[in-house]
Amino acid sequence: MKVVIFGDGPFASLVWHCLTHDSSHLVAAFTVERAFLSKDRHNDLPVHAFEDIEESFDPSETAIAVAIGPHDNNRVRARLLDQVKARGFQTISYLASRAIAASNLAVEENTFIFDGAVIQPFATVGGNCIIRSAAHVSHHVQVADRCFIAAGACIGGSTTIGVGTFIGLNATIHDNIEIAPNxxxxxxxxxxxxxxxxGxxxxxPARRLRQS
Ligand SMILES: CC(C)(COP(=O)(O)OP(=O)(O)OC[C@H]1O[C@@H](n2cnc3c(N)ncnc32)[C@H](O)[C@@H]1OP(=O)(O)O)[C@@H](O)C(=O)NCCC(=O)NCCS
Known part of the structure; x- marks a missing residue:
């Protein structure tokens, strides 16, 4: 399916590269909110204002991949995904061919799982999640919607990760604990x-620095 990528930053470039070289999707353009429109082209493709995107792309024939990072506990990405769906566009998901995942893993809408990530059997990953390269999500871990797990993070078995949570580079999360939302x-x-x-x-060992 024809795909427009929401975003024009480094993470959007990464998603463009992965979809172009490791999926059947055809990336046709980028889009950003008009207030953030600063250039005509990105990765040699046009950049459109999201407010006008239907002038160039028919929602029934186009998916929009929201490639926005973890800002504000991933709420920016969630807000934009809601708008994409409200405007009738399709969504996609991405599981890198070089990720290691259980064959029955359900990859929900706008979830991106990158190369080298390990999602073990009985683990689940919600919608609109980013699982970066070489993250390890062990068996029976439950990752709720709208999470971001940075590269190299290691999540022990049966731990639950609440909605909107960000886990930083190379963090180690013990097994059998509950990370509350956000x-x-x-x-x-x-x-x-x-x-x-x-928090x-x-x-x-990790201690609470402050509330977000
Ligand atoms: C948790 C985090 C968001 C806090 O950032 P921040 O709000 O800017 O906080 P600061 O860097 O000002 O640090 C506040 C205090 O916590 C301490 N601190 C921050 N990160 C720490 C860490 N990883 N381990 C120990 N102490 C840490 C700082 O030393 C500082 O202590 P001080 O006040 O005594 O000097 C940041 O440290 C972090 O981990 N960011 C994620 C990086 C990452 O994974 N990037 C991948 C992006 S995709």
Missing amino acids: CVISAGSVLTRSTQAG IYVGA
Whole structure:
């Protein structure tokens, strides 16, 4: 299917590269909200204002992949995905051919799982999630919607990750704990206990720095 990528930053470029070289999708353009429109082209493709996107693309024949990072506990990406769907566009998901995932893993809408990520059997990943390269999501882990798991993070078995959570680069998350919704777990931290909603946790062992 023809795909427009929402975003024109480095993460959007990464998604463009992955879809172009490792999927059957044809990326036709980029789009951003008009207030962020700063250039005509990105990766040699046109950039359109999202407000006018129907002038160039028929929603019934086009998917929009929202390639926005973890800002504000992934709420920016969620808001834009809601708008994409409200305007009648299709959505896609992406599972890298070099990711290691259970054959029956359901990859929900606008979830992107990158090369080298491991999603073990019995683990689940919600919609609108980003699982970056070499993240390890162990067996029976439940990742809720709207999460971002950065590269190299390691999640122990049966842990649950609440909606909107961000887990930083190379963080270690113990098995059998509950991360409440909208938490931030810092890069390189070691989280040994369950968390409170909206908390920012840093260090090894991780302690709550503040509320987000
Ligand atoms: C958790 C995080 C968001 C906090 O950022 P911040 O709000 O800007 O906080 P600061 O960097 O000002 O740090 C605040 C305090 O926490 C400490 N701290 C921050 N990160 C820490 C870490 N990983 N381990 C231990 N302490 C840490 C700082 O030393 C500082 O302590 P101080 O006040 O005594 O000097 C940030 O450290 C982080 O991990 N970002 C994610 C990076 C990442 O994974 N990027 C991938 C992007 S896709």
